[in-house]
Amino acid sequence: MMTDFTWLIGGPQGSGVESGANIFSRVCAAAGYNIFGKREFYSNIKGEHSYFTVRVSEKEIHSNVNDVTLMTSFDAETIFRHFDEVSAGGGIIYDSGLEQTETVKVRTLDKPFLDRLHRRLESLDCPFTVTGALNAARNNGVTLYPVSFKSLLEGMAAESGNERLRNMIRMYNVIGVSLSLGLVGMPAHPLYKSIGAIFAKKPQVAQTNEHAARYAYSHARQLGEFAHNLPGIAQRPDTILVQGHYGTSLGKMVAGCRFQSYYPITPASDESTYLESHEILEVRNDRPGSTAVIQTEDEISAIGMMIGAALTGTRSSTSTSGPGFALMTEALGWAGINEVPIVITLYQRSGPSTGLPTRHGQDDLLFAVFAGHGDFAKIVYASGDIEESFYDTGRCFNYADKYQIPVIHMMDKFLSSSVVTCKRFDPSRISIDRGLLLEEIKGEYKRFAATPNGISPRSRLGLAGGIFWNTGDESDEYGHITEDPYMRIQMMDKRMSRLDLVLDEIPESEQAVSFGVSKYTMISWGSAKGPILDAQTMLKENGIDVGFVQVKLLHPFPAELIGRLLAGADTLIDIEANHSGQLGKLLLQNTGRKPDYYILKYTGRAMTCTELYDSVYNIIHGTAKHREVLTRGA
Amino acid sequence: MMTDFTWLIGGPQGSGVESGANIFSRVCAAAGYNIFGKREFYSNIKGEHSYFTVRVSEKEIHSNVNDVTLMTSFDAETIFRHFDEVSAGGGIIYDSGLEQTETVKVRTLDKPFLDRLHRRLESLDCPFTVTGALNAARNNGVTLYPVSFKSLLEGMAAESGNERLRNMIRMYNVIGVSLSLGLVGMPAHPLYKSIGAIFAKKPQVAQTNEHAARYAYSHARQLGEFAHNLPGIAQRPDTILVQGHYGTSLGKMVAGCRFQSYYPITPASDESTYLESHEILEVRNDRPGSTAVIQTEDEISAIGMMIGAALTGTRSSTSTSGPGFALMTEALGWAGINEVPIVITLYQRSGPSTGLPTRHGQDDLLFAVFAGHGDFAKIVYASGDIEESFYDTGRCFNYADKYQIPVIHMMDKFLSSSVVTCKRFDPSRISIDRGLLLEEIKGEYKRFAATPNGISPRSRLGLAGGIFWNTGDESDEYGHITEDPYMRIQMMDKRMSRLDLVLDEIPESEQAVSFGVSKYTMISWGSAKGPILDAQTMLKENGIDVGFVQVKLLHPFPAELIGRLLAGADTLIDIEANHSGQLGKLLLQNTGRKPDYYILKYTGRAMTCTELYDSVYNIIHGTAKHREVLTRGA
């Protein structure tokens, strides 16, 4: 059987869970595995529970599974929250010092969870302590690996004569990772290399951590046997390990986005921070370029500045999440009526309102499609995974320029907090089409001149001879205010006509992707793609053919294309991370066809392929509800 | 034949067109006629062209017609813009001093119009002067009534010995009205009474104007014959003459709205101004009540303050238009997740962006329905005329309270700038249902307690024992932040379930109104109702039965009811004042049924029943386009 291994690390925020997972992922990736990692965390800075699951496999993988193979924990909360996820045959490495800890002593366990936990432990006849939870796991066939983390530190301190190590509980994460890697038989060298890479800017820290890693790794040999191992496979060339926001960030650099205004918000601002940390860009055969990354006072200012910058001919964008996007809807209409090409990268999270601000959701689709008062043309485009998002970012800027239209690029928190291996991005696959952007102007210039296809050649602020006016009011061809009814009709028709143009001109392969269509066919958009693809494979492995159509262009909706693609599908299953089945509504609105089943998840946690598999399986076997609601994930 | 008479008065903004029309309307209403008046004006304070059409009839009327029976004009622009609208047999009273004025001398005639005008005059072989335009009208069978307005003033001055009258061109409006009323044989007394009423606060002004009115009225006798007259019919009891915003304003007072925060915007702010000017309210068997009307710094603050006020248990609302509403979408979601009853009166105008800020549009429907990030429950409700809007306002507050949900009450500029006669509003037909608003609390209180129907008893700030918390984050039953996945599902389901409750509990008659269903049936919402009803009558008079269903509850959409109502309709005609047929999209999205034809208007001018009649007629006779675009109105 092929390796398919899931590792989980948890701990309070601020305790290094993320860097631990990072090291683990790098090591496994370097060993030739495919990685799918995902982080879950609270809207909190320090202390609340955060965890990372890293799925490691020889196969291509695109999502998480329900079960954990090996968990490493240095706090009681991780054990309480996750002991039940470790599957029979799996293992738990834990700090033996925690065994006596009672559930009620862990202040960060919230009441609803605590109630469930107590009910569960009670039903298993286990005491409300770490030991109780661990026994429950053991009874379920899980091997326990108690380790005194404190003794390890003491041993290290003694060995090296460095007494300060004794209290370095900050290194519990590295210790947990190293124990794990040792236990599964992963060669040690990549571990040390990864630590070196991650702490590259702090050599002192790197050294201490490497020391800890060596010590813990060798200690792992004393832990005994483990049913699973990860010896490493052939290294794969051209593979990169990327975090969620790298796709859009690097895409923006390559697409030539040179202005990004933003206001901090989870999970969007990582992208802006990354762009700023790479603000100086290498340019072939030219002096360095740069991205002006501007932190604004709010999202209204972010969109205003972006529009101002776009008017100078600069490819400009912003990145935000639901609450920020809500504040942008007025100016979005301004960009619409003035035909300004802008790209809004919308990293969705769970709404409504502040909602679950650090959790996943795909619930801004209909809002994005209908955002802004009045009728105006825009494009809403969604990426299904990180790799796609790199190339899609390039497309979004081209759409914006070619159709002189605002583009909303839908991303989400599931994507942003994933860490995955994928093929090295290939910038040469991004082409740049600036549409009718003028470099020089001869003769009289009218910014909104009537043309056969409704697209007028575009000047930019500062271009000689290209003076124009813009206004949020209805305007004439020069851009001056008009209230004339016939001019109004002309301009409305001109602007709205580009929706048809978009559908006509954008290649079908960019509008939607079919992964096969069968009697039962799944339809979805955005990040649900990953779990769906994996579930589709699992179904196929079990002899069940289920189709899948991924819609990428959500507005204008490719009704004809989707209708055609779905022609062979009897039963449509709409899969989305929201409550109301938003894509389903859009589908019905545009094609008159209604999904037969819905699989929805709105807990803020991403779908696992396992639970998706189960629901689709049940649908096919007639045991599912019309609306399946998924619940997996702590 | 029954009287059906349309009078038009035009002039530069600031010249008293509105008060002129007001007087004319009052006089005709007092004489027992039904009135339908509508004002058109530029986004400008002084100088641009504004005009008022007043339709006067013995029949019930709900809209304007294409043709004008009598026009009165004291500036050249009114003649240039409207001469072609006066029908054969109609008349034009005008200031003879204007005859030589050339088109190009009128600086406020914008280029697109001027081009059309010149083409038109050229085609009629008329010079580009007022005389040219008037000749064109005369050739068309219109009677011209030249009057030297200057001489009239001089005559008045001479008669009264008051030399100041000589330059009182401010009174041209009253003179125009009085000449008109004299010409059509309307008794004089109501004219003087109306002037007295309108200038009640300025007795001096009233007196001068009355003087002018008498003088002009008697001068009218010298004008000669006119084919139409308005002798007056029996006075009708219980009739009021109302302006567009009176319905929602008076509705708010009666419904017990005691807090209105707003930021000025056309066409919404008239309502707030009116509420403030009546801020002290009479209350039966109690001391006076009052409405706190607060002008805020922006619409974000307006919605924030309204929510704050609503949390105290006060019925609270705001009134805005598209751009302001766009700024409210973030907080709308906050009200949604916190189950706060608020009412947003959304007076639509032409978008997108600033659009045609003083012109009509029904183009915020889809935006209103899908406003706000994330999934949350809201109600979108639309009134079809001013009278309806009074009672609907009462309903909206009840819906908000009963379902603890934000309600968006759709109004528009066509309604707001209409002046109509209708049955005296009957406050006793408004009932007040505050839902589960608690007056006292015993025992432990949980604001978001789980209940069978998902509605939790509601406390209010300051209530003894009723302490609660609110947060924009997902929350537990107390209102404290939670990130628990199961609590999340419980709360999402609780909130969203009220959409079904709304559809179940609101009487069908409040959800949609059928004015008969036939083979051909019109479907619409909001203010298009008036022109549709009139067109329906005209069609019937011509032996054509066309049905009409008015949707009032737009969200949640009464799919089942509408499907049922439309069951007998073969061909569906969607009629709306927007570009994209927004109701049509909603219909398709919810019922799977698509309109067969669209009649759309997006010039910013309201539909006339005449043009609607023509389009429907053409549809029935197979000569219409799939999408008919209406253009009437200067």
Added chain:
Amino acid sequence: MAPSLSEYKTDVHNDWCPGCGDFGIVNALQMALAEMGIERDRAAIFSGIGCSGKTSHYINTYGIHTLHGRVLTFAQGAKLASPDLTVVAVGGDGDGLGIGAGHFVAAGRRNVDMTYIIFDNGVYGLTKGQASPTLKLGEKTKSLASPNQNYSVNPIGLAIASGFTFVGRGYSYDVRHLKDLIIRAVKHRGLSFLDVLQPCPTYNDINTRDWYAGVDLADESAQRHSRIYKLEETKYDSKVSYASESVLHEKISQALIKSLEWDTKIPIGIFYQNELISACTVRMADKIPNYLENPPSRQRISDNSSPLTDISKILDSLQI
């Protein structure tokens, strides 16, 4: 009997970072409420979004955790509808002086009788340490990739320019002093503003507790050990005590000048206080005589579902 201090605390788990200055502020606020004996259900705490925004969940009065930057709007609406409530709005410096600065300025003009407290930590805490509007130009906290690009806003100066009638500054580790300040602020008739210096040990490694304590200055001068000093321990008199333009201008300008002190001498206490400008609730009563006795939230609007409002006079005037 007035509730005890502990009754003002909820049992919600507090998840601020260890050592966060926010703890001191919430403690001071609870102590102030207890000392004033304000009934728990007669007070409402409104909060913005940020670490500071969680405050309302930790206080056992009505607690409304609003939206980023909008806390003043919600709070004013509640107070205007229910003028007998004690209303306190709290929020971060990003919340109040960044995204919320427009409401800050407008609130000053409106002068609604309530209190606004800004947790001034120089950073956007909850979004991981970006520069807030109070961080000085060119400063680089550990969470920033490059030095702060923006000039800092002066919250005290801004409040005065905007028309706040009570402007003070507290320090989150001087809880008793802050508690007294809060009491003064709440009792002030009009809109009171407190800028509370709040170290954020997680992200702001410049304006730390040690820095405020002047630890780095100790070498230079053995005498002074704290940057912070109290205005009330100087001759400073913040109060506009009678209505004359010259007195007003003098008090305003001394406060503005005082607000420019920073670096080695940071004043806390009351900078400016003026009760001669009427509170908005009083201005409302000028227009609506019985507004204070019969405010929006108390009015009876129906009797057995029948509306009580009598608009017949208005309808009569519309009758033709």
Added chain:
Amino acid sequence: MAPSLSEYKTDVHNDWCPGCGDFGIVNALQMALAEMGIERDRAAIFSGIGCSGKTSHYINTYGIHTLHGRVLTFAQGAKLASPDLTVVAVGGDGDGLGIGAGHFVAAGRRNVDMTYIIFDNGVYGLTKGQASPTLKLGEKTKSLASPNQNYSVNPIGLAIASGFTFVGRGYSYDVRHLKDLIIRAVKHRGLSFLDVLQPCPTYNDINTRDWYAGVDLADESAQRHSRIYKLEETKYDSKVSYASESVLHEKISQALIKSLEWDTKIPIGIFYQNELISACTVRMADKIPNYLENPPSRQRISDNSSPLTDISKILDSLQI
């Protein structure tokens, strides 16, 4: 050859009310552009929404009529992307100090090298005369049903508290003086702000041309005929000429104190000017050395539709 004055005018019909103060401002702006000889296509006028917002349509340069309250955001974005453009933002007092106050404060902190002019008429002109943020408390213009409920904001004080580095005031009927002020403002290296007193004859019957001219005061004293006087005709020195904290504080506080004058003595001219604080564009160049020569708007991003940006080093670092 630099364009003549008339070339800066468009043939768009101007629909301001007769006698409106806006005419003077647009004239002064055109004169200033002409006098500085700024090429028409090297300048961009951004405007807000209001009567004042129409300004951009009357000037024959790039003209961007934005959204209510947002003019500064658009203008800053353009300037930051294209730092060699001459950028002037204009708008109403409601636009800039009401709905736009948050951006005003933030813009001050950012100090982008451009000019912002507020048309200060005390009312919301285009929406028919509601009180604007600069109308004084208790004043009742003819368009108001009852006296203004809010305290007025002090635009000069607010600008200084927010960090603007050039703060002045003009008067719309003193066109030459205003033109000179605008030239000084545009030439200032940093964000310059001009509060222009602009009578609105249609709605503001308090701050009228006659009122500014002191017609009502003439009886009291035969000497003075205008409320308005020029700072440059007094000993007032607005400039921060060297970098010392005490000089800075002195200049700031004198400006703030000066800004409190009103009623019978209204100063116009430059209140405060400080070029020692670096403009945002300069701060950008600190981070991005070639930012000024190769700003966002000038960078080549593609060659024959092939991207020119080379991210291979970043990709290498991600390679496993």
